[in-house]
Amino acid sequence: IPGLDQDVRTRLSTIEQQAAETTAALRDSLRVLSAPPEQVALGVALREHCRAFSDRTTITAQVITLTELPTLPRSHIQALADAVREALLNVEKHARAHSVVISIFTLRGGVAVMVSDDGVGLGDGHTRDTGLGLASAFDRLARIGGSLAVAPNDDDGVTVQAWVPA
Ligand SMILES: Nc1ncnc2c1ncn2[C@@H]1O[C@H](COP(=O)(O)OP(=O)(O)O)[C@@H](O)[C@H]1O
Ligand SMILES: [Mg+2]
Incomplete structure (x- = not known):
């Protein structure tokens, strides 16, 4: 016009x-x-942990799926979900964060889930050897050929990345 x-x-x-x-x-x-149910099972499990976390804390939390995902066996979904639950518990207990983002994406022929917070960071006395939570998530992932990494991120917070082969 x-x-x-x-x-x-x-x-x-x-x-x-x-x-x-x-x-x-x-x-x-x-x-x-x-999509068939197996392809959304991981997203459903993680959203459920995320919702429970949001209900019991004042920390903003969201789940983002960044890529299409391959179908995973139940045991792999369970191991990823357990790692995320522990990471969220840690954010609640240790991080004093304002927000946390859970992202899901394909990586090295498998699936990775990353939990990133903007809290106080690991400090000096960290590592997965200092507590039981991350250690048992690590063991569980290792048993199915997966891995767990805990590291500082650019927001001065902590990023936990769990990975499983597809
Ligand atoms: N998101 C986080 N922010 C700050 N510190 C963390 C975070 N996650 C873990 N940590 C540190 O790593 C340690 C180990 O965590 P974990 O193995 O889950 O043991 P726990 O939670 O029982 O102390 C924690 O005690 C804490 O010091
Ligand atoms: Mg813990």
């Missing part, structure tokens, strides 16, 4: 962009909904 007010143009293009984003989100949701 010729002579359209610049303000109106800007708002229209914002609406256009939001509509495009909504369509993309809807398409993703439909894809997830039509």
